[in-house]
Amino acid sequence: xxxxxxxxxxxxxxxxxxxxxxxxxxxxxxxxETPLQLQQRRVDAxxxxxxxxxxxxQPDRDALVRAMIVVxxxxxxxxxxxxxxxxxxxxxxxxxxxxxxHAGAHLVRMARATGDTEGMLARMSVAVDGTMIMATACSxxxxxxxxxxxxxxxxxxxxxxxxxxxxxxxxxxxxxxxxIVLGASLTDLNPNSRARTALDGLPVLxxxxxxxxxxxxxxxxxxxxxxxxxxxxxxxxDHEARDVLLQALKGSECAAxxxxxxxxxxxxx
Numbered sequence: 001x002x003x004x005x006x007x008x009x010x011x012x013x014x015x016x017x018x019x020x021x022x023x024x025x026x027x028x029x030x031x032x033e034t035p036l037q038l039q040q041r042r043v044d045a046x047x048x049x050x051x052x053x054x055x056x057x058q059p060d061r062d063a064l065v066r067a068m069i070v071v072x073x074x075x076x077x078x079x080x081x082x083x084x085x086x087x088x089x090x091x092x093x094x095x096x097x098x099x100x101x102h103a104g105a106h107l108v109r110m111a112r113a114t115g116d117t118e119g120m121l122a123r124m125s126v127a128v129d130g131t132m133i134m135a136t137a138c139s140x141x142x143x144x145x146x147x148x149x150x151x152x153x154x155x156x157x158x159x160x161x162x163x164x165x166x167x168x169x170x171x172x173x174x175x176x177x178x179x180i181v182l183g184a185s186l187t188d189l190n191p192n193s194r195a196r197t198a199l200d201g202l203p204v205l206x207x208x209x210x211x212x213x214x215x216x217x218x219x220x221x222x223x224x225x226x227x228x229x230x231x232x233x234x235x236x237x238d239h240e241a242r243d244v245l246l247q248a249l250k251g252s253e254c255a256a257x258x259x260x261x262x263x264x265x266x267x268x269x
Contacts, residue, residue, distance in 0.1 A: 053109065195241075
């Protein structure tokens with residue numbers, strides 16, 4: 001069935017973004033613990049839960065629900081440094097983003113241990129979507145911080161290495177955004193989960209769209225079309241939910257990264 005194939009593609013994206021979590025949730029936080037330290041502690045708890053899970057030691061529903069809640073707390077774009085934070089904020093940003101990807105991977109490992117990976121991840125789709133929302137926010141925020149720094153210096157031009165790195169980061173956006181739109185509009189999924197994905201994803205898509213040059217926007221819209229077309233043909237797409245997010249992807253704002261990458265697109269060779 002095409003819907004199964006679409007969810008399978010979404011599962012692959014979740015994997016790429018690759019005991020129980022209860023003790024970490026219940027324990028009193030250490031004094032003066034930073035948000036990054038708390039996030040790391042939560043990821044460590046997820047890793048322990050995933051390490052303990054196996055086909056002969058399957059996580060029960062409560063363990064999976066706890067893991068899902070922890071993943072959503074770890075994959076929170078509000079943890080990211082502000083776009084005006086400057087280049088010194090990039091190491092923390094990258095660590096926060098890597099932790100989110102690891103949390104998603106640990107959730108996938110726990111789902112695999114149940115013997116019904118796709119079914120279990122479909123039930124926890126809001127957490128899977130959360131990791132893609134976080135990944136999108138991470139790319140957009142990193143591009144914004146780097147671009148602001150470049151435009152603030154004399155000459156306002158990126159080096160060849162900087163431009164290559166920025167293009168590579170921008171190239172991750174179409175796949176992740178397509179997964180977010182699918183998670184918000186695939187009617188096979190829980191409607192409350194879809195609504196949460198749409199609510200959390202919308203501001204991130206607005207930020208990401210402002211960071212994208214024209215070629216990346218076009219690639220993103222094409223990625224969304226490709227992932228939605230099969231289930232849409234079978235009547236499994238909520239057009240209203242889809243259209244709200246598509247409208248965000250058609251925004252005309254061009255932030256610092258869009259300006260730099262767009263100018264590079266217009267240069268010959």
